[in-house]
Amino acid sequence: MKVFVAGATGALGRPLIAELVERGHEVTGMTRTAAKQDLLRKLGAGPVVADALDPGAVMRAVSDAEPDVIVHELTAIGAFNPRRMESGFALTNRLRTEGTDHLLAAGREVGVKRFVAQSFAPLAYLRTGGMIKTEDDPLDSAPPATIRTSNAAIRHLEAVVAGADWTEGITLRYGGFYGPGTSMGLDPLGDMAEAIRKRRMPLAGKGTGVWSFVHVVDAASATAEAIEQGSRGAYNVVDDEPAPVSEWLPFLANALGAKPPLHVPLWLARIAGGEAAAVMMSELRGSSNAKAKRELGWQLRYPSWREGFVHGLR
Ligand SMILES: NC(=O)c1ccc[n+]([C@@H]2O[C@H](COP(=O)([O-])OP(=O)(O)OC[C@H]3O[C@@H](n4cnc5c(N)ncnc54)[C@H](OP(=O)(O)O)[C@@H]3O)[C@@H](O)[C@H]2O)c1
Numbered sequence: 001m002k003v004f005v006a007g008a009t010g011a012l013g014r015p016l017i018a019e020l021v022e023r024g025h026e027v028t029g030m031t032r033t034a035a036k037q038d039l040l041r042k043l044g045a046g047p048v049v050a051d052a053l054d055p056g057a058v059m060r061a062v063s064d065a066e067p068d069v070i071v072h073e074l075t076a077i078g079a080f081n082p083r084r085m086e087s088g089f090a091l092t093n094r095l096r097t098e099g100t101d102h103l104l105a106a107g108r109e110v111g112v113k114r115f116v117a118q119s120f121a122p123l124a125y126l127r128t129g130g131m132i133k134t135e136d137d138p139l140d141s142a143p144p145a146t147i148r149t150s151n152a153a154i155r156h157l158e159a160v161v162a163g164a165d166w167t168e169g170i171t172l173r174y175g176g177f178y179g180p181g182t183s184m185g186l187d188p189l190g191d192m193a194e195a196i197r198k199r200r201m202p203l204a205g206k207g208t209g210v211w212s213f214v215h216v217v218d219a220a221s222a223t224a225e226a227i228e229q230g231s232r233g234a235y236n237v238v239d240d241e242p243a244p245v246s247e248w249l250p251f252l253a254n255a256l257g258a259k260p261p262l263h264v265p266l267w268l269a270r271i272a273g274g275e276a277a278a279v280m281m282s283e284l285r286g287s288s289n290a291k292a293k294r295e296l297g298w299q300l301r302y303p304s305w306r307e308g309f310v311h312g313l314r
Contacts, residue, residue, distance in 0.1 A: 003227060004065045004112075006030045006052055006103055007073030008040055011181040011189075012118070012174075015220035016073065017043040023224055028065040052099040062106035069227050070107045072117040072157075074099050079191050080183055082277035085146045093153035100157045104164055114168045116226050117161050121173035121212055121236050121287040123147065123154055127279065131210045132242055134288045135173070135234045144275040158234065170230040173287065174219055175212035175238035178305070179312050182216060184252075186314040193313065196253050202262040204269030204277070207246030209284035212238035215302040215312045225296035235292040241304040242286025248305060255309040 003020055007013045008029025020027050021044035029045035030052070031037065037047035048065065050057040052074050062070065076091040100117060107115050125133040126140045139158070143151040161169040178184035183192040195201045214222075214237055222237040250260050270278040292298045302308035 001068040001227070002026045002028070002066060003069045003071060004028045004030065004062055004067035005045070005071045005073060006058075006099070007075065007118070008043075008045060008047075009033070009036045010073055010075065011177055012216055012219050012223070013073050014043060014181060015216050016071070016223050017045045019217075019220040019224045020227070021045070023228075025227075028061075028067065030061055052095055052102065055102040055105065058102040059106045059109065062103070062110055066110055067112055069114040069116065070103055070112050071223065071227060072100060072103050072115070075118070082273045082280070085274070085276045086149055089150045089153075093149055096153040096157045100160055104160060108164070108166055112167055114170060114227060114230060115161060115164060116170045116172060116223065116230065117157055119154055119158055119171040119173045119234065121175050121238055122280075122284050123151055124158070124173050125285050125287065127283040127285055130285075132286045132288050133236075135236060135291055144279055146274055146276045147279075162233070168230060168232045170226050170232065171234045172219075172223060172226060172237045173234055175214040175236075175287065177216050177219060178213055178308060179216040180314060184313065186256075190313075193252075193256055196249070196261065197256050197258040199259060199262055201249070202264045202269065203245060203249050204264050204273075204281040205266030207244055207249065207281060209245050209280055209282050210242050210286035211245065211248060211280075211284060212236070212242045212286040213248075213305045213308070214238050215300075215308045217312075218300045218302055221301070222292055222296065222298045225292075225298050229296060231295070235296065236287040236289050237292055238287045238289050239300060239302060239304055239308070240289065241306065242288075243305070245281055248309075251306065252309050255313070
């Protein structure tokens with residue numbers, strides 16, 4: 001198939017292109033940065049330079065490529081800072097709202113048969129009830145103030161993709177990425193790994209918030225399966241083992257060769273890191289990957305972060 005990947009140079013975009021090329025697809029990779037075209041060529045994709053927030057440029061790029069499938073992996077998160085959630089996610093929010101709208105408009109024009117877009121499981125689901133969420137569970141409509149705009153952007157993306165009745169509109173609710181090129185990798189981009197190594201990410205309260213992770217190579221293979229055979233709707237793309245912060249954070253610190261994380265009371269985390277940090281430590285819900293495995297036949301290289309944190313960070 002001809003696959004158009006927006007966000008092709010990103011933490012997920014790079015392993016995704018490798019996976020798609022390996023499977024024999026013809027890939028066009030979009031970047032807003034002319035200097036990154038060579039990287040895309042090396043990965044095996046045909047590069048196209050366009051700003052995702054410029055509807056005319058997106059329309060031209062997609063029309064020229066005439067893809068069967070569009071994949072939206074655009075984000076602009078940068079270094080993670082829970083105290084600056086609103087400003088830190090402002091551009092990502094625009095990519096999830098305006099960026100999605102522009103790609104959908106272009107996809108409709110050329111008649112793509114699938115439109116696959118990046119969503120985020122930890123921010124998607126309601127933080128009450130069961131600790132492990134399936135795709136049928138309700139989405140969070142009352143998030144804390146500091147992540148309200150991010151949550152609204154994700155809800156916009158989910159709604160317009162699901163509402164695109166002229167194509168198979170698919171949202172992939174990824175877990176927290178880890179691996180090379182991510183903030184949880186052992187390369188210069190790994191700022192969260194670095195914070196854990198320096199004991200700057202303490203375990204707050206009882207650490208009861210449940211996180212779902214996914215290694216970027218597994219996120220890439222799930223995305224390739226969705227591109228090839230996904231049906232309209234959402235899929236959680238997470239590993240087999242959602243786990244509370246109290247389990248995975250000390251494990252990851254140990255895997256990174258760091259001392260165990262410091263313990264602080266939740267109220268202190270709320271003051272120091274803001275409401276978003278407190279929520280992540282105490283209220284977050286994990287997700288189930290049963291649907292993606294059942295319907296897409298997805299097989300993971302790292303079914304658990306327990307193996308991935310030890311062998312998959314570089
Ligand atoms: N599920 C998750 O846990 C999750 C999800 C997303 C990100 N993250 C993490 O967040 C960290 C940083 O991510 P990131 O979002 O900064 O970057 P990233 O993952 O490296 O990718 C961002 C991609 O979006 C593209 N992009 C951004 N704005 C664009 C625009 N206006 N027009 C066209 N393309 C545009 C970039 O293109 P060019 O740079 O080529 O122009 C790049 O290909 C990584 O550690 C990543 O793992 C985690």
